[in-house]
Amino acid sequence: MTHTPPAVQRVRAWLVSRRELATVTAAGLLIAGAWGFRLVAGAAGSGGAHAGLAARQPYTILMTAAAVIAGIPVAHEAFTRLRARQFSIALLVTIAAAGALWIGEPWEAGAVTFLFVFGGYLESMTLARTRAALRGLIDLAPRTARVLRDGELMVIPAEEVLPGETVVVLPGDRVPVDGRVKSGRAALDTAALTGEPLPVETGPGDTVLGGSISCGGHLEIEAVRVGPDTTFSRLIYLVAEAQEQKPKVQRLLDTFARWYTPLVIASSGVLLAVTRDIHLGLTFLVIACPGALVVASPVAVVAGLGHAARRGILIKGGERLERIARVDTVTFDKTGTLTRGRPVVETVIAFGGAEDEHRVCVLALAAAAEQRSEHHLATAILAHAREHGIEPVPAAEWRLEPGLGAVARGGDGGAAGEEMGEILVGNRRLLAAYGIALSAEQEAAIAAREAMGETVAVVAAGGQAAGLIGITDPVRPGADRLVAALRKAGVRHTVMLTGDNQAASARVAGLMGINEVRAGLLPAEKVAAIRELQAQGHVVAMVGDGINDAPALATADVSVAMGASGTQAAIEAADVALMTDRLEQVPYAIGLSRRILGVVRQNVAFAVGVVVLLMAGVVGRQVHLAGGMLVHEASVLLVIANGMRLLGDKPGKGT
Amino acid sequence: MAAQTKAQMIMLRNLNCPVCAAKLETAARQLPGMKSARVAFGSGALHVEYDPDQLTEERIRELVRRTGLEVAAVMPGARAR
Numbered sequence: 001m002t003h004t005p006p007a008v009q010r011v012r013a014w015l016v017s018r019r020e021l022a023t024v025t026a027a028g029l030l031i032a033g034a035w036g037f038r039l040v041a042g043a044a045g046s047g048g049a050h051a052g053l054a055a056r057q058p059y060t061i062l063m064t065a066a067a068v069i070a071g072i073p074v075a076h077e078a079f080t081r082l083r084a085r086q087f088s089i090a091l092l093v094t095i096a097a098a099g100a101l102w103i104g105e106p107w108e109a110g111a112v113t114f115l116f117v118f119g120g121y122l123e124s125m126t127l128a129r130t131r132a133a134l135r136g137l138i139d140l141a142p143r144t145a146r147v148l149r150d151g152e153l154m155v156i157p158a159e160e161v162l163p164g165e166t167v168v169v170l171p172g173d174r175v176p177v178d179g180r181v182k183s184g185r186a187a188l189d190t191a192a193l194t195g196e197p198l199p200v201e202t203g204p205g206d207t208v209l210g211g212s213i214s215c216g217g218h219l220e221i222e223a224v225r226v227g228p229d230t231t232f233s234r235l236i237y238l239v240a241e242a243q244e245q246k247p248k249v250q251r252l253l254d255t256f257a258r259w260y261t262p263l264v265i266a267s268s269g270v271l272l273a274v275t276r277d278i279h280l281g282l283t284f285l286v287i288a289c290p291g292a293l294v295v296a297s298p299v300a301v302v303a304g305l306g307h308a309a310r311r312g313i314l315i316k317g318g319e320r321l322e323r324i325a326r327v328d329t330v331t332f333d334k335t336g337t338l339t340r341g342r343p344v345v346e347t348v349i350a351f352g353g354a355e356d357e358h359r360v361c362v363l364a365l366a367a368a369a370e371q372r373s374e375h376h377l378a379t380a381i382l383a384h385a386r387e388h389g390i391e392p393v394p395a396a397e398w399r400l401e402p403g404l405g406a407v408a409r410g411g412d413g414g415a416a417g418e419e420m421g422e423i424l425v426g427n428r429r430l431l432a433a434y435g436i437a438l439s440a441e442q443e444a445a446i447a448a449r450e451a452m453g454e455t456v457a458v459v460a461a462g463g464q465a466a467g468l469i470g471i472t473d474p475v476r477p478g479a480d481r482l483v484a485a486l487r488k489a490g491v492r493h494t495v496m497l498t499g500d501n502q503a504a505s506a507r508v509a510g511l512m513g514i515n516e517v518r519a520g521l522l523p524a525e526k527v528a529a530i531r532e533l534q535a536q537g538h539v540v541a542m543v544g545d546g547i548n549d550a551p552a553l554a555t556a557d558v559s560v561a562m563g564a565s566g567t568q569a570a571i572e573a574a575d576v577a578l579m580t581d582r583l584e585q586v587p588y589a590i591g592l593s594r595r596i597l598g599v600v601r602q603n604v605a606f607a608v609g610v611v612v613l614l615m616a617g618v619v620g621r622q623v624h625l626a627g628g629m630l631v632h633e634a635s636v637l638l639v640i641a642n643g644m645r646l647l648g649d650k651p652g653k654g655t
Numbered sequence: 656m657a658a659q660t661k662a663q664m665i666m667l668r669n670l671n672c673p674v675c676a677a678k679l680e681t682a683a684r685q686l687p688g689m690k691s692a693r694v695a696f697g698s699g700a701l702h703v704e705y706d707p708d709q710l711t712e713e714r715i716r717e718l719v720r721r722t723g724l725e726v727a728a729v730m731p732g733a734r735a736r
Contacts, residue, residue: 084677131699138666138728159731228662228731237733240664240698302697 020121023073027114030066034059034110063106070113071097087261090116095265096286103278108629112286115633137236142210145176148220158210159227169219175212178225178232181205186217235314235579264288271619280618287614287628292635296603299643304596307647312579313589320575324558324593326539330491330586331530331552333544334498334505337562338482338512338583339473343376345384346454347470351442360388362467366459367392369408369423373400377457380471381425395423404430405457424460425469436460442468453507475508478584483513485587490594493538497526497552526552543586560586592649599646603639610635659708660690662732665701665715668725670694679722686710686718702732 037058071094078090093116100109142158148166158176161167166182169175175188187199190212199215202208208221211232227233264285272281301318308315315321335341350358367385370378371392385392395408405426424430428446431438438446438458442465449456454470483494495516498505505519518529530552533540542549542556553559553574561574562581578585614631617623623631670676676694679701683692688709693702703715716726 131697134698134700135666135727138730141728141730228733233731233733236730237664240695240700 024121027066027070030062034062063110067109070117099282142174142176161223161226165223167221169214171216173214177210177223178230179221179223182220184219186219187215188212284618292607292639296607297600300599303643304646314577321593325597327541329493329538330541331495333549336545339475343380343471343473346472350467362459364390365423366425369406369425421462482583489587489591527555530555660704661707662704664730664732666727667699668727670699
């Protein structure tokens, strides 16, 4: 697919790409040379007027050459823009430089044009840097696919795979499509998509995303989404789109530049007419170029968004920054967002004794009773049992008591099962239904676990309570620091909106320090809750991952989708997509948005201040062309440096 | 809309001036079979939609080269929504 251009083309392209650098270097050297001549002549030429004059000639020639070399691309740009009926800054510079040469001030002409091309070069370097993030992503996009067609393995362009076809992935290959593993196992590096640093073990039935790299193993995948529909392609489109959108401040400046240039030209014309001082008119013209103002916003936005993207935070467009920065309330979905969404066994307590073997026994009993259940608590118990090397004993008889638990009768001659008789795993009501009483001590143990927010399954065998198993949906790593970090980012109110029960929700909220819990909500009630917060004057962000959160995400002022575990729909609709499931990205994204806007404001204020001061200085005849230009360009560099600061932004910084 | 459309996102190298971007956009729109062409300056990409019976990717690459730019990568384009 990729076509390598011939060598000639490469050389040409190289020259084109370096033309700016070549111009800047050549003009810079000529200017340096001219100053060198003048200094040497100044040192040697104290002897008389004649020597001074001789030295002046090479100086003038070199400086004029510099002005011409740097001026040609500027004039070219001014001309093409003018033809497109655009008044540009280049036009200001061209007129100013031509005027300076005409009145015999080659140094001013050289300085003006040199600084302009130098600024342009810096600007395109910044631009290249922001494009690099996107280019880096595209480089990771899969190009070819090994496809099984009519029993034959063939290599075709990745976008030509059809949904439903079988794709083979060998070690080192990039997975070309989103799909489901049909057979084989492999470790997949998904870092480009999720930021997850460790390879993920993948096997039959698992979903794989295009763009992952196989680190070893062999996979046969059924293609589900191909070409432009893969998660990876969409990610690229999102980044590309984000780079095109500009925040309000920046759009304002774009229109500003359009009327500013003619206004300045007209004012300098008036100034010239009134004072009859061509030098003053030209100086005014050059100084008025709003270089710093024009780059003030884009540099900051682009550096900030690019930096965020590299950390796995996609902020979809600069114009959302303003809204994100105003967020004062963050609402969270619980299951899958704050927690992992996969219950695990937290505690196992045996009433018979505190030794490990007692606990193992309780677990073995529970596993025997639950092995055929598909309840999510059963899954957690079975997984925990396997971790401890317990293979559940097959039960002879098994039934589910809906809403209560499971009951099994001892295994077929298996020693454990035979002795135990009837095994029960379930809640208190199950035990009551089977006439098994709990001692006060046992009741207290259960109540204690429940107070911790665990869901308790009581295990009984042979007509006696044997122990309990406490199950929780663990919170994601970093969740405990989330609220503090949000507060630091300026979020005063945190709310949990969940469909889960009050006790479990309150436990998670308490663990995390979340202000408010609204449990047992249906999707529509989540929407109502967000509307209510908005009606109170809050700017609300919603963090969620699933289809059931989609309405709430759409209602919130700012929507944040947990990308790695989230659904496509959520990622696409969201203002901010987190490519990793790390919660600390939420406060970071808010804080970063504030810092980006802060830098934009600093830059705009600074740039306006400098230009206004300089223009006043010119009219008051305090500022001259060369010095003014120097201050001017120094302000451009400061503004760029201030914006680039965001590239080194670290999490955990206050606003 | 029976005629088929191929959408591509062509990543460009050396797209340094907005003027070149506008030039390329205009030229691309004049290619026979081109349905839409848009140069995104910020991301440095040429988004095209064309009829693959009338126009080939090679011709678009050719145009890009003639404009003094270079093709860095070609991606399938986002499906029109």
